[in-house]
Amino acid sequence: MEPDLSLLDEYLADHGHDGYLVDAASTDSTQRYISGFDAPDPFVTLYTPDRTALLVSSLEYGRAKTESRAERVVRLADYDYRELVADHGATEATARVVAAFLDDEGVESVAAPERFPLGSADTLRERGVTVEPERTDVVTTIRATKTEEEVANVREAQAANEEAMRAAETLLADATVEDGTLVYEGEPLTAERVKEEIEVTLLRNGCALDETIVACGADAADPHNRGSGPIRANEPVIVDIFPRSKATKYHADMTRTFAKGDASETVREWFETTDEARRAALDAVEPGATGAEVHAAVCDVYEAAGHPTLRSDPTTETGFIHSTGHGVGLDVHERPRVSLDGEELEPGHVITIEPGLYDPDVGGVRIEDIVVVTEDGYENLTSYPVELVV
Amino acid sequence: MEPDLSLLDEYLADHGHDGYLVDAASTDSTQRYISGFDAPDPFVTLYTPDRTALLVSSLEYGRAKTESRAERVVRLADYDYRELVADHGATEATARVVAAFLDDEGVESVAAPERFPLGSADTLRERGVTVEPERTDVVTTIRATKTEEEVANVREAQAANEEAMRAAETLLADATVEDGTLVYEGEPLTAERVKEEIEVTLLRNGCALDETIVACGADAADPHNRGSGPIRANEPVIVDIFPRSKATKYHADMTRTFAKGDASETVREWFETTDEARRAALDAVEPGATGAEVHAAVCDVYEAAGHPTLRSDPTTETGFIHSTGHGVGLDVHERPRVSLDGEELEPGHVITIEPGLYDPDVGGVRIEDIVVVTEDGYENLTSYPVELVV
Structure with missing residues (x-):
């Protein structure tokens, strides 16, 4: 190139x-x-x-x-x-x-x-x-501004990513529940086991990765906690996968949140509101809009629903406590920013949209798509469904 | 720690x-x-x-x-x-x-x-x-000087490494030969396929890795070529695996060279001489000896057998064209050096011993062990056999 x-x-x-x-x-x-x-x-x-x-x-x-x-x-x-x-x-x-x-x-x-x-x-x-x-x-x-070839590289990594997410969801779906804990092939299903399946699937599809997040319960309430230990039923499990193509070195990035069994009323509300925030952000993505405006669209939805954000309370440790997104390319986090100080979006920018809510008493919910800014809006490079309960 | x-x-x-x-x-x-x-x-x-x-x-x-x-x-x-x-x-x-x-x-x-x-x-x-x-x-x-805990970390990564090497050798052993090319499960066995098996095996054993070398023929003659394409019978295949433990981030490092079928007279001689060089280097490893002396032991063996080295000819592009080894720890290449300017070895140094011979007309042969310097010599952390023909 x-x-x-x-x-x-x-x-x-x-x-x-x-x-x-x-x-x-x-x-x-x-x-x-x-x-x-x-x-x-x-x-x-x-x-x-x-x-x-x-x-x-x-x-x-x-x-x-x-x-x-x-x-x-x-x-x-x-x-x-x-x-x-x-x-x-x-x-x-x-x-x-x-x-x-x-x-x-x-x-x-x-x-x-x-x-x-x-x-x-x-x-x-x-x-x-x-x-x-x-x-x-x-x-x-x-x-930050990708050529068509670079967008194709991201698209290819995202295809592998969706295979890996499918493998993770399938493990959760196939697990049984014993005493509130997921069990697979006779053993407690752990975050480590799900990550291993994700990483093997990525390797089989030409991708490597630095880290994967499979975080349940209080682990999921810390956006940087990668998760460990047995996965429990009826609790949200954040699965955040950001693989790198071994051939091109370009990344993809996607998050889904699953609950095995019955999610609580609170988690269901969080999930619906987060999906609404995701759609509001996507509606705001177009050339000339700023990353700050896209981030504001997410804060608007969350604050209207009564959730704290770093905009409404810069010291909050619960609610929406990170940026809406970031550029993705050779680095998994790169320009442009989709945050309080996000710059103007341009065609060819590849960005994530990843609203989320966190509270140690509830867990965490995050939904993340990866999109490319086009001449007249955006193209969503993510086709994975958005569904909570598996 | x-x-x-x-x-x-x-x-x-x-x-x-x-x-x-x-x-x-x-x-x-x-x-x-x-x-x-x-x-x-x-x-x-x-x-x-x-x-x-x-x-x-x-x-x-x-x-x-x-x-x-x-x-x-x-x-x-x-x-x-x-x-x-x-x-x-x-x-x-x-x-x-x-x-x-x-x-x-x-x-x-x-x-x-x-x-x-x-x-x-x-x-x-x-x-x-x-x-x-x-x-x-x-x-x-x-x-460079490892604690017992750090040596244990390397040992653990090396155990995964030997599993991965076994998986690679098994693929080569199980392949059939058609028109001089290895065939596995109805398809040509490629370097990429062997690397995938190595990497999946490492993942299943708690290790990640940056790169793997599976190089055959002229690819193997370039020590930094990672290898690609179908693997041919009767040619040396260099398999160099340097995984990192996901938990501890410490590395291991090992190389073996395999030939499927019948290796040429030249390749057999290279393999024997390289194994002799490996043993000579190991004999020289002890506290107080320098990395330079260990490297000299390898050059002595190769030069006595009529092969050029960078010591005998600093511009040679065939023969023994790299150092004897390097330290291994959080970085896969770190202190001490085992080369022309290698420093004094001390108990707790973890080093590789990896003599090799290269010529684009023949291919490459390399044999690499990883050892820890002890109070009275060394302990070889490598238990994988040294055998050319599979």
């Missing part, structure tokens, strides 16, 4: 920089995006409006030449790296090689990501190179 | 720093080690010889208090974070909060990891805090 980096070109021109320098492994999504290369250990990418150049270890040299989007690939070994390591240690040696590499490229001043490594920056500065952290999120802003 | 950070205390005293500051997610192993906390988004850890303090988002606050090793946990929200974001944007706001947090802790000068984020460092420096990258690898040196 050839990204449109014209906003970055403008930034470099406005700030008098010759280029944009990245020093990171491809686990850093900006590195992956700018370099077009997938490598497990840190390497250096120099982007200039004229061309992209990579500085890699000898081990990555052949792959970098054929797989990256760089016009030029050089090796650490091209700069007497071994001798420098012997004299100065590996980190200092690498920084000196980078300085020589920038000199070769005629580059005296670079912008760098906020999280560019301090050690490299200091060494480059000592050698007369200007290194300034880029503080306007220009690359993450560029990354 | 309570790590022994006395070397870090010495470093701070020697350099006149009040503390050691980390700003990273727990995917950064130094962050995980120093904080004892697992969080997916960046947070801040301040280590001082007196105590460890964490600065986290409200979402992580509850977990951080119960799960981290910090004596003190504070929230961004405790420092008017929302107002600062409104006025200055999220990154600058966070950096200002960190400055206020350091001020509260009475800290004016910190060491930080080489890869500490430049943007935060610059903001702290503008506010009068001294931030210096720590360039002597003191934390990675501390991390």
Whole structure:
């Protein structure tokens, strides 16, 4: 994929920089995006409006030449790296090689990501190179707007995600209930067992994932609790799956809440209100609307139903206690924000809509879809049904 | 686990720093080690010889208090974070909060990891805090020496690894051969299919993994090629598995090379010589020996057998073209090095021994064990047999 980096070109021109320098492994999504290369250990990418150049270890040299989007690939070994390591240690040696590499490229001043490594920056500065952290999120802003190819990547990951959600729901549906606890194949059905099934299903469908949330009862009342232990009947179980395609590295993201057996009156009301909030948010999604407006639509529904939100009470620990959503791409959380300070939505933005309610005495309910903003509204990339009771 | 950070205390005293500051997610192993906390988004850890303090988002606050090793946990929200974001944007706001947090802790000068984020460092420096990258690898040196608990974590991951290797070998053994290609359940057996089986087996045994190598033929001749496509009979297949325990985050690492059917005379000789190199390296492992000496033992065997090594020819692209091994722990590649510049081995070091030979015309052969250095030698944590033909 050839990204449109014209906003970055403008930034470099406005700030008098010759280029944009990245020093990171491809686990850093900006590195992956700018370099077009997938490598497990840190390497250096120099982007200039004229061309992209990579500085890699000898081990990555052949792959970098054929797989990256760089016009030029050089090796650490091209700069007497071994001798420098012997004299100065590996980190200092690498920084000196980078300085020589920038000199070769005629580059005296670079912008760098906020999280560019301090050690490299200091060494480059000592050698007369200007290194300034880029503080306007220009690359993450560029990354927020997806090409058709990127949307297709998310769609593919979401297809695997729905298979995995189906596997989880099937486990819950097939379980029996004994003394209030779910039982499957003669053993208590645990959150860990459901997660294992989800993760195996994702692997069988070409996806990996960092974490999965299968949280029941009080666990579910903490939005970041990933859940553990036996699953109980008549309590809401939040299942939040955010896989990454192993081939493309793009993510999907979806949450459903299930209750095995009979949900309480309160949980049913929470579920209906949360689904209403989800639909209100979706109605608000269109180019020109802001993430803040979409978030406000959710707060409106919850507050009208009498639930606290962080808008009505910034210190509340129950009710709607997180943002409405976030961008999804190479990172599972990226631009744009769909929150109190959410920016304007544009066609090609891929975002989640995920209202939820939480209270340790009740548990948690969350419903999350993933959608792409289109020229005239949005397309929902989620087709999984929204049903509480299994 | 309570790590022994006395070397870090010495470093701070020697350099006149009040503390050691980390700003990273727990995917950064130094962050995980120093904080004892697992969080997916960046947070801040301040280590001082007196105590460890964490600065986290409200979402992580509850977990951080119960799960981290910090004596003190504070929230961004405790420092008017929302107002600062409104006025200055999220990154600058966070950096200002960190400055206020350091001020509260009475800290004016910190060491930080080489890869500490430049943007935060610059903001702290503008506010009068001294931030210096720590360039002597003191934390990675501390991390290299494992406690018994850490060795047990590696051992547990290695047990899962052996299950996965067994699953891969079984697939190769059960396959039939048609027109020189392996066939399993009516379809060509591909590297992707074997990797899927490995990864599912690891998941079923509590491990995740970043990547797996199943590489055949010319793919196997490039040590970083992960392999793809149909597996051919009579060619060496390198299977390199480096899983991470989902519970403890510690890694294991093992490689075996298999040939289905009849390996060529050359491949048999490579395999025998590589196993001889492995045994020679193991014989050299003991406290006081250096990683360089262990590496030399491997080079001696290969060079005596007429194979080029990077020691005999630094530019060779065939023969033994990588290091003998590396430390394994929270990172799959960490200290100590077992290479040309390998440092002295100490009890508690967990290292790989992984000699190999490569040539695009032949393929690749690699055999890798993982061992822990003990008071009087080493214990091999690997029990998987070393056999070429399946």
